[in-house]
Amino acid sequence: MIVSIRKVASAAMMAGALFAASCSKPSGEAPAPRTEFNIGWSIYAGWMPWPYAQQAGIVKKWADKYGLKINIVQVNDYVESVNQYTAGKLDGVTVANMDALTIPAAGGKDTSAIIVGDYSNGNDGVLLKGSDDLKAIKGRSINLVELSVSHYLLARALNSVGMSLTDVKTVNTADADIVGAFASPDVTAAVAWNPQLSAMKDLPGAHEVFSSADIPGEILDLLVVDTETLKANPNLGKALAGIWYETTALMQQQDAKGKEARAAMAKLAGATPEAFDGQLSTTYLYADPAKAVAATDDPALITTMTRVRDFSFSKGLFGAAKSADAVGMSFPGGKTLGDTQNVTLRFDDSFMKMAADGKL
Incomplete structure (x- = not known):
């Protein structure tokens, strides 16, 4: 890994x-x-x-x-x-x-x-469970490493659909813990980078709704x-x-x-x-x-x-x-x-x- x-x-x-x-x-x-x-x-x-x-x-x-x-x-x-x-x-x-x-x-x-x-160019991504529509993120708690590029990516994703960070709640989660956290039924949204992102995308019901490929460069x-x-x-x-x-x-x-x-x-x-x-x-x-x-x-x-x-x-x-x-x-x-x-x-x-x- x-x-x-x-x-x-x-x-x-x-x-x-x-x-x-x-x-x-x-x-x-x-x-x-x-x-x-x-x-x-x-x-x-x-x-x-x-x-x-x-x-x-x-x-x-x-x-x-x-x-x-x-x-x-x-x-x-x-x-x-x-x-x-x-x-x-x-x-x-x-x-x-x-x-x-x-x-x-x-x-x-x-x-x-x-x-x-x-x-x-896709090494970082926003994941949702139960929906493949980024707009469904509104009101959810998002697990991510706060103050990192994941936080920045989330802000850019929200902006792309007319939302801001005030429309969600972030939950600071260490990169070492984020795969396990997203596997929990209680966690329905997360932002991560590879290699964790790849493992999380394979979990049942997971959908990548935005990635760094959407903001190249x-x-x-x-x-x-x-x-x-x-x-x-x-x-x-x-x-x-x-x-x-x-x-x-x-x-x-x-x-x-x-x-x-x-x-x-x-x-x-x-x-x-x-x-x-x-x-x-x-x-x-x-x-x-x-x-x-x-x-x-x-x-x-x-x-x-x-x-x-x-x-x-x-x-x-x-x-x-x-x-x-x-x-x-x-x-x-x-x-x-x-x-x-x-x-x-x-x-x-x-x-x-x-x-x-x-x-x-």
């Missing part, structure tokens, strides 16, 4: 934010160039290229090209990996777009998203790097892009080499090859850098991040901030969202462009 991601708790977020503030560098102190870096990851189908690349020697190949040493570090708990990055213990980390905003960026850590790796999975570290060490960005695109190109192959690579990733994730391929089928992987650049440059990304930040602010995930504009974000082409004097999340397409242009 592939361990689930995006397990978000407000306490962990706030701890990360406070930790970032306490560990921030003095104003004006630029980091010195370095040669060794630590990049954190946690288990998720779209992030398995990173540990596989390390195992297969692809990390070393690209690191050697730029005279670097890159350590790909597994962190068993997803939120802990993001908190470690926020605290400065990691130079970069794999993270969902919502969590990049609400943990490091909201905590004041200047962060650059340099690889848009994939989006959930909104639940994004990224590789982010500390902005100041990246500025002082641009070759790190080049090496990471080279690693990612060589590895994802390999795993897309339908020959023996591609099958072998996917099977190795499945093993690293604790899954069977069949289960891993199932996860990939509901994950839109940006293996082509040109497509990743197009997605990052698309105005739709600003619309998505506006929705994400407005939801996050409404749920108190920006701490004491008085406005959703408190956390600034920048996008390719000089476009910004929120406070231009406090930009702490940057979508940087430059390294993806280098890959697309063959200039790494």
